[in-house]
Amino acid sequence: MSANGNSEAKTPPTKGNPSLLEARDITKAFGDLYANDHVSLSIMPGEIHALLGENGAGKSTLVKMMYGVLNPTSGQLFWEGEPVDIASPAHARALGIGMVFQHFSLFEALTVAENISLALPGDRSVADIASEVAEVSASYGLPLEPDRAVHTLSVGERQRIEIVRCLLQHPRLLVMDEPTSVLTPQEADKLFLTLERLSGEGVAILYISHRLEEVKRLCSAATILRMGKNVGDCDPRNETPASLARMMVGEEIEEIKASDRAIGPVRFQVENLTRKADDIFGVDLNDISLAVHSGQILGIAGIAGNGQDELFALLSGEQKAPKSALIEIDQQTVTGLDINERRNLGAAFVPEERMGHGAVPHLILSENTLLSTHAIGIHVSSGLVDRKKTGAYSTKVVERFDVRIPRPDPVAGNLSGGNLQKFMVGREISLNPGVLIVNQPTWGVDAGAAATIRQAIIDLASNGSAVIIISQDLDEIFEICDSVSVISDGTLSPPVPIDKTDYEGIGLLMGGMGKSETGKGGDSHAH
Amino acid sequence: METFIAILLTIVSASTPLLIAAMGELVVERSGVLNLGIEGMMIIGAACGFAGAVMSGSVFIGFLIGIIGGAILSYFFAILVLNFATNQVATGLALTLAGLGISGLIGKPFAGITIQREPIEFLSFVNDIPVVGPMLNGIDAIAYFGFALLLAVAWFLNRTRAGLILRAVGDNPVSAHTLGYNVLRVRLYAILFGGACAGLAGAYLSLYYTPFWAREMTAGRGWIALALVVFASWLPYRLLIGAYLFGAVTILQFHAQGAQINIPQQFMASLPYLATIIVLIAISAKQTGRAIHTPASLGRIFVPDR
Numbered sequence: 001m002s003a004n005g006n007s008e009a010k011t012p013p014t015k016g017n018p019s020l021l022e023a024r025d026i027t028k029a030f031g032d033l034y035a036n037d038h039v040s041l042s043i044m045p046g047e048i049h050a051l052l053g054e055n056g057a058g059k060s061t062l063v064k065m066m067y068g069v070l071n072p073t074s075g076q077l078f079w080e081g082e083p084v085d086i087a088s089p090a091h092a093r094a095l096g097i098g099m100v101f102q103h104f105s106l107f108e109a110l111t112v113a114e115n116i117s118l119a120l121p122g123d124r125s126v127a128d129i130a131s132e133v134a135e136v137s138a139s140y141g142l143p144l145e146p147d148r149a150v151h152t153l154s155v156g157e158r159q160r161i162e163i164v165r166c167l168l169q170h171p172r173l174l175v176m177d178e179p180t181s182v183l184t185p186q187e188a189d190k191l192f193l194t195l196e197r198l199s200g201e202g203v204a205i206l207y208i209s210h211r212l213e214e215v216k217r218l219c220s221a222a223t224i225l226r227m228g229k230n231v232g233d234c235d236p237r238n239e240t241p242a243s244l245a246r247m248m249v250g251e252e253i254e255e256i257k258a259s260d261r262a263i264g265p266v267r268f269q270v271e272n273l274t275r276k277a278d279d280i281f282g283v284d285l286n287d288i289s290l291a292v293h294s295g296q297i298l299g300i301a302g303i304a305g306n307g308q309d310e311l312f313a314l315l316s317g318e319q320k321a322p323k324s325a326l327i328e329i330d331q332q333t334v335t336g337l338d339i340n341e342r343r344n345l346g347a348a349f350v351p352e353e354r355m356g357h358g359a360v361p362h363l364i365l366s367e368n369t370l371l372s373t374h375a376i377g378i379h380v381s382s383g384l385v386d387r388k389k390t391g392a393y394s395t396k397v398v399e400r401f402d403v404r405i406p407r408p409d410p411v412a413g414n415l416s417g418g419n420l421q422k423f424m425v426g427r428e429i430s431l432n433p434g435v436l437i438v439n440q441p442t443w444g445v446d447a448g449a450a451a452t453i454r455q456a457i458i459d460l461a462s463n464g465s466a467v468i469i470i471s472q473d474l475d476e477i478f479e480i481c482d483s484v485s486v487i488s489d490g491t492l493s494p495p496v497p498i499d500k501t502d503y504e505g506i507g508l509l510m511g512g513m514g515k516s517e518t519g520k521g522g523d524s525h526a527h
Numbered sequence: 528m529e530t531f532i533a534i535l536l537t538i539v540s541a542s543t544p545l546l547i548a549a550m551g552e553l554v555v556e557r558s559g560v561l562n563l564g565i566e567g568m569m570i571i572g573a574a575c576g577f578a579g580a581v582m583s584g585s586v587f588i589g590f591l592i593g594i595i596g597g598a599i600l601s602y603f604f605a606i607l608v609l610n611f612a613t614n615q616v617a618t619g620l621a622l623t624l625a626g627l628g629i630s631g632l633i634g635k636p637f638a639g640i641t642i643q644r645e646p647i648e649f650l651s652f653v654n655d656i657p658v659v660g661p662m663l664n665g666i667d668a669i670a671y672f673g674f675a676l677l678l679a680v681a682w683f684l685n686r687t688r689a690g691l692i693l694r695a696v697g698d699n700p701v702s703a704h705t706l707g708y709n710v711l712r713v714r715l716y717a718i719l720f721g722g723a724c725a726g727l728a729g730a731y732l733s734l735y736y737t738p739f740w741a742r743e744m745t746a747g748r749g750w751i752a753l754a755l756v757v758f759a760s761w762l763p764y765r766l767l768i769g770a771y772l773f774g775a776v777t778i779l780q781f782h783a784q785g786a787q788i789n790i791p792q793q794f795m796a797s798l799p800y801l802a803t804i805i806v807l808i809a810i811s812a813k814q815t816g817r818a819i820h821t822p823a824s825l826g827r828i829f830v831p832d833r
Binding site for chain 1: 688691692694695698699701702703704705706707708820822823
């Protein structure tokens with residue numbers, strides 16, 4: 001606009017030296033809902049800046065505007081002190097903004113190089129990019145094979161693609177949305193080294209994470225959002241995870257009260273469970289045995305895609321177990337029984353996938369309670385749904401688990417992910433099951449809601465139930481489990497009492513104890 | 528020998544419209560859109576093409592008008608499915624019904640007229656080669672165009688950036704949108720290409736294959752083309768095999784009748800469909816589960832947020 005090179009005087013001064021990216025009074029409204037309400041934030045070159053907040057606090061909305069995926073309703077972004085309207089992701093990339101998404105934005109049917117090429121300007125051949133991918137990925141210690149199709153890769157490798165894809169754009173600002181939620185502790189450590197190196201090279205990093213320990217370790221500044229509003233800035237190095245969580249939630253998070261639980265008889269037992277996967281994308285389960293006692297919480301740790309889903313389907317009875325295996329609930333053989341017959345014996349199950357598997361998005365909550373209670377007949381009389389009972393039951397779950405609902409008895413699809421998760425877990429726990437098996441109890445759930453869910457699980461175990469938790473979140477496993485097994489490539493390690501192991505020990509098992517995650521040597525154990 | 532060559536040539540003619548229409552649908556489906564309206568776009572192509580040729584006196588112009596007719600009908604489909612996010616299956620079925628109806632209207636004044644089937648002798652020098660010569664020469668220009676189209680589509684999908692973007696959109700429209708690609712525009716172009724191909728295939732029926740106009744003369748070829756795309760598991764080269772297999776079955780059914788082979792004609796007519804069902808079973812019975820070339824977003828509505 002101005003022919004005059006020195007236009008800085010015209011923009012209002014941004015206190016101190018010029019930031020790389022500044023968001024000033026950004027508001028984004030979706031109808032009546034303000035996802036962002038006058039949010040401001042500024043990031044310096046070379047800074048690792050944390051963006052914190054609960055689910056639905058508006059973090060993803062904010063970074064999507066920085067990346068040109070969404071347009072702000074009002075407010076202004078500044079790039080190196082100059083006002084800028086980021087019109088599209090291509091524009092953002094041209095400025096030097098790279099983004100690693102929480103949910104992978106990869107194309108499964110395409111190769112690594114093709115995936116990366118799609119994010120780069122179109123003037124280079126895929127072959128040319130493939131050679132640069134090999135080079136850059138090796139130099140940053142993020143090994144990748146450019147010609148592999150993405151659907152054959154592990155989650156960790158997929159994330160490397162996202163990161164390498166950004167690095168090839170030579171970004172000056174790297175936005176990372178929950179990058180470590182799918183990594184082993186060792187993989188996360190490697191990632192931190194990469195980030196620190198980039199930061200040393202002057203790249204600014206905007207880091208979104210629920211894991212406050214790693215924020216404290218990595219980041220030198222933090223912006224905290226609550227319900228779409230700025231509620232504070234801080235230096236995470238001077239804070240504790242508890243104080244950070246308090247700022248995010250706005251109130252004290254209840255400490256989880258561990259209980260001294262009496263360990264009773266075995267309530268759930270599996271022996272010699274072996275099953276070939278149905279398709280090439282599945283995982284074969286090899287000779288799995290486990291036993292959970294009354295009052296015990298067994299954690300099953302592991303990186304996603306190592307057989308957790310297959311195991312859950314067999315434990316719950318969604319998938320019929322082979323006759324060679326033995327599964328028992330309270331000493332009663334249930335190997336050949338389906339999920340409803342197992343529920344009738346006092347077991348309850350919470351699958352990982354909320355929408356479509358654990359809940360029907362278009363049905364109201366009280367109808368959703370029927371999904372798991374129709375089998376045991378408590379909400380049905382003479383073949384008809386007893387709406388009074390389903391309504392009362394869903395109200396009870398909503399109250400006890402503090403499920404935030406926009407209006408009484410909404411359709412499940414209207415709940416945010418964290419609230420729906422509370423509802424689903426609550427729906428099962430409120431049945432007081434003798435055996436509870438939960439896949440990813442707090443996946444994508446914020447600190448306050450996670451605490452509620454974990455406390456309820458502990459209380460259930462204290463009352464004599466046996467609980468199995470399949471989780472990728474090691475913090476969670478160490479927080480509430482009595483013992484932990486690790487599933488790796490379809491094999492379950494023997495259980496270890498939780499106080500006899502640590503993150504590193506579990507992390508090594510998750511990586512397959514010397515086997516690399518993809519069955520090829522070379523990338524995982526340089527030390 | 529002459530009969531043999533004649534049979535081969537009729538197989539080529541029977542296969543060409545299947546190949547071209549299926550090629551269009553393959554591109555549409557690789558972009559993630561399921562257009563069940565091929566039959567409707569083909570019959571519109573047949574009606575428009577025939578009307579255009581009679582009125583202008585040029586078969587070439589007839590073909591062009593057939594292509595345009597098919598593309599226009601597909602454009603309506605695109606507006607509904609992309610801009611109004613209607614259900615693709617229902618919209619595609621409606622497109623077929625609409626096409627059949629409208630084509631009857633367009634074609635009515637032209638019923639009973641026949642046009643001169645123009646011989647296309649552009650390879651006269653090969654006539655001296657035995658067997659192959661008459662074969663090459665007997666094959667019409669549109670059939671050659673079909674082969675060229677096959678090579679072009681395969682090259683486009685696998686070698687060009689635009690093809691890569693199209694595959695990406697079909698695999699994961701949400702990610703493609705997040706990366707800044709205009710998903711709806713890519714799909715619009717794919718749908719228009721599919722409509723143009725179906726229109727050409729239809730015009731080929733009325734201008735070369737029969738050559739006259741009759742109501743519902745596509746006789747289910749649009750549905751075979753649709754099945755062929757699945758048969759080929761979304762790979763262009765397999766489409767060639769499939770189209771010729773199906774074309775051959777169609778022709779052999781006539782010759783079986785002529786040779787008094789005692790197989791009910793209805794059974795022969797149903798063979799292409801039975802073959803499709805068998806291929807579908809074979810695909811899903813393979814331990815690989817889903818075929819990896821199946822576009823992951825096929826038939827799903829995508830509405831960009833902004």
